[in-house]
Amino acid sequence: MFEQEKKLIDEIARLNEAHLKMTEKQNNIIQAAIEIFSEKGYAASSTSEIAKRAGVAEGTIFRHYKTKKELLVSIVTPTIMKLIAPFILEDVGEVLDKPYNSFREFLYEIMKNRIEFVKKNLPVLKIFVQEIAFHSELQDKYKKYIAEPLFNRIKDIIIYFQEKGEIAELPVYSIIRIVASTVIGFFYMRFLIFPDLEWDDEAEIELTIHFIMSGLSPLKGK
């Protein structure tokens, strides 16, 4: 796990450095590609349209990204890294001892924090959700490199709070499954299915957490 953290930190450092080196044109390309990929999907987007919207020549894209797919990966990777970073990077002690005295508080902080992140990065996250299904490059990278560490970390947290008696003694898998699907279900509805409804995010978070905690309460859990 320590190693995973390190890899991730290195990777993010590398990405940041690469990001700083980016010329203005390169940045325009990325922005244009994000817009167009998220509007029409990767396969239906053409590099020539991206070039046009970025205000560069068609060839310029391929000077920076060998292939169209490399462009896709370059767009999605850093954002996904940053999406899961808080789970992996935060010092366990810190997460569990000082800042969060309860699972409820943990859920609340994570949801509040990630909802802001999602709002800021919605187009890229849309691209990720759409394209993960079709590109083994993305799948390999993320299933093993991201889903697993994320899962392990959350497992620890669950176990910690189970031991503290705050959460029912259900199988950890089940708890993760149900918490994850509730939270992911909320994000999915909030941002993908009905992004145009007027959402009171604070209230929805409260309700979701209340709901999760009811289901996980040790007494009820019996």
Next chain:
Amino acid sequence: MFEQEKKLIDEIARLNEAHLKMTEKQNNIIQAAIEIFSEKGYAASSTSEIAKRAGVAEGTIFRHYKTKKELLVSIVTPTIMKLIAPFILEDVGEVLDKPYNSFREFLYEIMKNRIEFVKKNLPVLKIFVQEIAFHSELQDKYKKYIAEPLFNRIKDIIIYFQEKGEIAELPVYSIIRIVASTVIGFFYMRFLIFPDLEWDDEAEIELTIHFIMSGLSPLKGK
């Protein structure tokens, strides 16, 4: 609502009739297209590959479906109709009085029944989930023609069981949101994110329902 039921029944009748008229080759085309669309996505699938896999000439596809998009719509429409049909068609009285004595039982029956349906129609449903984001033809059709009636029906059911005192007196919207996102989150994980894990569906359904009922229990709800 009565009118909605009627429209849906007519539409399903029309689709069934059209289905019966289908040539063998036409059927091959549909099957091949389902496979390929769900494997690579609509935009990345070529009609020539579909023709090859269906064992027909490429021109034959366009004799039956004027455009590639019409082929997509022809594939997705009937399955989606059948997916939501049980919610709309079942006689209210029947649903609420006779067969289901409780919201718990209602959830159980619906989930069991729909999980089977999803298993049988997974490729088409995958296509739907992927493509709905990009095709206004699908969006218009389904948001107004399907999402709305579905929502209305479920609202009635929730209110019915709230009045019976089985569900907490939270705002109906919130209840739907939280129940839907929990159930949809489960389906999404079960079939799209980790379809290859070994799932004990019976147990997962039980857990999900237990979870939902805990969150909605009137006492806890206070």
Next chain:
Amino acid sequence: MFEQEKKLIDEIARLNEAHLKMTEKQNNIIQAAIEIFSEKGYAASSTSEIAKRAGVAEGTIFRHYKTKKELLVSIVTPTIMKLIAPFILEDVGEVLDKPYNSFREFLYEIMKNRIEFVKKNLPVLKIFVQEIAFHSELQDKYKKYIAEPLFNRIKDIIIYFQEKGEIAELPVYSIIRIVASTVIGFFYMRFLIFPDLEWDDEAEIELTIHFIMSGLSPLKGK
């Protein structure tokens, strides 16, 4: 020349007979093809559109006309035959002695008569004018089979009236060229370039003939 007359008479008889045998569907095909060919040109018209407008199955067209080109020839041939028939068929004596006492009168009768014919057969004649340039089948048939006899006949008429002293003793070729181009130029403008202007045909014919006669007058001709 006698032989030419005979051939033409036989051909027209054959065409008339064929026309009488035509089924209703066949007639619909011809009418639909005329409309569509003259609207969009032969090459840009599709047999399937013709079938649709004719209310027959696609295969039915090919039961009556082996190829699309045969359909074109079948449409154009009879009308062109009838267009030039009056020049060839009328008994010379009749044309020159009894009915027409002068070249002026000859021009007048021909123009009046043919303008009516053109009005009735405009679409087919449009097709002819458009397509003659591209189809050697049409060219061969019409240049030798129609243009020549027509030319010969008119030559005789010109010579006849030159001998009567009504027309200047210019080379016959030149006279034909100038009369033909004036008359054809008029028809072309009247029916192809500006068919939508309000034309006073009587007056235009008078003017055209006055004009031709001025140019051909023996005195002026000197």
Next chain:
Amino acid sequence: MFEQEKKLIDEIARLNEAHLKMTEKQNNIIQAAIEIFSEKGYAASSTSEIAKRAGVAEGTIFRHYKTKKELLVSIVTPTIMKLIAPFILEDVGEVLDKPYNSFREFLYEIMKNRIEFVKKNLPVLKIFVQEIAFHSELQDKYKKYIAEPLFNRIKDIIIYFQEKGEIAELPVYSIIRIVASTVIGFFYMRFLIFPDLEWDDEAEIELTIHFIMSGLSPLKGK
């Protein structure tokens, strides 16, 4: 009218500039397209044949001309502009006072000059004559943008010479109609119907003008 002149000058300047920017390949495409369009007609010509004859890849055509129709318009427009330019651009005073002392001389100069132009641009003009009937893009552009200014200019010239007493006081419309149809009829015969005959252009021009002037002479005109 001044404005029309200016528009035309600007348009011609723009076309010339575009022409200078043309790649060698682009030029090959235009030449190949002219040949093939005029041989078989626009609709019956394929872009693949054009590419082959031009010695370029088929995609190259579409890099320069978004559609096949745009290629057609790009071919026809400049030539038609240049065909009518002498009528619009020449300084009125110059045309009427200095160079041409008579309508006869005006006709002679125009015919001589335009006959040379037509000889040089026959294929493109053939394409124009064939295709104008079917493409509203061409019709709109040319009817309003070319036919009208041309008509107005010629009207002025006719009136000028009528006032000078050289031409009969017939309605201007009629004069234009008859002069135009005679001249156009000549060109049509000379270049489209019998281009393969041996033509003595000088003599034909003389005859045509003699003919027109006879018909328009004020004495005879009465």
Next chain:
DNA sequence: CATGAATGAGTTTTCATTCAT
């Protein structure tokens, strides 16, 4: 670094024609 003309394999779509029913 950037350009944009050029490519060629591929895309969706059209269409005249055939043939079993």
Next chain:
DNA sequence: GATGAATGAAAACTCATTCAT
């Protein structure tokens, strides 16, 4: 005789990628 499903070749057009400038 009439149908219309089926075909396969060819149509117009697209697009990721390369490369000389």
